[in-house]
Amino acid sequence: MLITWWYLYLTARSFVEQSLKMASILQKLITPLFSGPPEPPRNKVTVVGVGQVGMACAVSILLRELADELALVDVMEDKLKGEMMDLQHGSLFLKTPKIVADKDYSVTANSRIVVVTAGVRQQEGESRLNLVQRNVNIFKHIVPQIVRYSPDCIIIVVSNPVDVLTYVTWKLSGLPKHRVIGSGTNLDSARFRFLMADKLGIHPSSFNGWILGEHGDTSVPVWSGTNVAGVNLQLLNPNIGTDCDDENWKETHKMVVDSAYEVIKLKGYTNWAIGLSVADLTESLIRNMNRIHPVSTMVKDMYGISEEVYLSLPCVLNSGGVASVVNMNLTDDEVAQLQASANTLWDIQKDLQSV
């Protein structure tokens, strides 16, 4: 009897020793407290398109610590996987614990924000409007997939021509207009503020100036609103922005319009500034900040515009998307310019196939 118990004891002990030896480091090191499926992400951002612009957006968003999960999507599988791995290898230095990528949109599920940078880009000397139909066809594949997996998301459209493509995205998505935003003149305004501030020897954040309307050749600098510390520049120089201005401030807006062409000519594309500006918008949306940004929104019935076009106006952005639009005091001339942009854009939009 004693011997049986003794043998039983020995067997039990050896069994325990065996299983201890067989336990992995993970099992020995870590004792789970809570079992169950991991929680879904609360601040997931997807970037569609891992070209130079998409990756600049991704890196800016990561370095600003805006997302708890980042998803990348593209059709070029090797490049996509390479970019995902390169970002993952930087995880030690980041606060976004989950970075995923796939050509299948299921990887984007439950995103709060989806940044669309996919499509073809401007060649040297090519205007944004020339890209249209090529990019519409791409969007017909992309947008329904995005909405299928993240029906409550906010979409930021970056691909050019951004105003037209934001309209296209809105139509294809079926989302309410406040959840489809074009990156619009957020970048133009940033460039404007940089160039103007540089002439005045101050930081761009201390120069107030808005560029509205089309993100492109016909953007509208609202000279009547430009100010530093509340001091209105047009009051100091009533000719500002006109052709009879001795100081030729108009030249600065022209430089903004030419910026993209110039950078493209020099380095082949632009990416850093647009990436930073998209992260700026993302921050307002994710953090529910109610900051005002010049972004492309649906402007029908404003400023005498009767068509469904997207143009940049100062929009209050929060976690619901475009909460409201600020009503500008525009001069008749500025309103006329907006209307002219609207007409140009509608001209293009009305001819688009199957949107």
Added chain:
Amino acid sequence: MSSVLQKLISPLAGGAAEPPRNKVTVVGVGQVGMACAVSILLRDLCDELALVDVMEDRLKGEMMDLQHGSLFLKTSKIVADKDYAVTANSRLVVVTAGVRQQEGESRLNLVQRNVNVFKSIIPQIIKYSPNCTLIVVSNPVDVLTYVTWKLSGLPKHRVIGSGTNLDSARFRYLMAERLGIHASSFSGWVLGEHGDTSVPVWSGANVAGVNLQKLNPEIGTDADKEQWKATHKAVVDSAYEVIKLKGYTNWAIGLSVADLTESIIKNLSRVHPVSTMVKDMYGIGEEVFLSLPCILNNSGVSSVVNMTLTDAEVAQLKKSADTLWGIQKDLKDI
């Protein structure tokens, strides 16, 4: 007829603008250089950023693109020129210039090509920033850090190779993923050569102080059932794999360089595995640069942490040193 500027702003302090206090230069505006630049900018580490390259159009385009983002940044001056005068008074100079590994090419093959490039770069850097600290990133980084040290005439604590800072970051990420924790909670060091013969110090790997080798004495060996050694192999293969998939690597190295920059600029005295001059350590008799845990602060490498390495690990370091010296002794004119 006063201008808007004159009406708007009344200067108080006359005189020349103050020189920068935390200027960083990045030499080379390829994918790696720009990833370093953007990571440094987004971490708000410098008050002035200078870019240098030989390709003038690309250089100007990159500078403009960064400047256009100024509204969103806290680095008020971003300059660029092919003339090194633009780099004057830098605290830190990050060297990414040179040719990069082609698909399947080992880092050591790049050597002589890059030595020649460095001969035109390094003296110029020193001429304009005689008190700077240099971080060498270009590959093969350990050899090129040695070359930089020789060409610069700087004391050895001011010349650092990015070394295995990136390998260790990848190691910590991959190991941590297997354990379901964040990379920063996994402590593990990869030392020695930044490349195929890097040394994972398994004896030091730990989580919350719990030593992994004590939990699994076979960790890192071929006999290990859990095959943890494969994780180090994945680190060594990482760069080749990413290069095969996207043509180059840049984000991870950019982030790791910004991490080193932060320790130096902010005088943090954090410990990083970076490439430093290791003659007379671990029985190494030659002037080679290998990665060891270094304390980084505003003097550069202020000290080196003495690791307790196993005989096998010391032997691996010595072997790396021999391989590197084998290449270095044949280099011309440095």
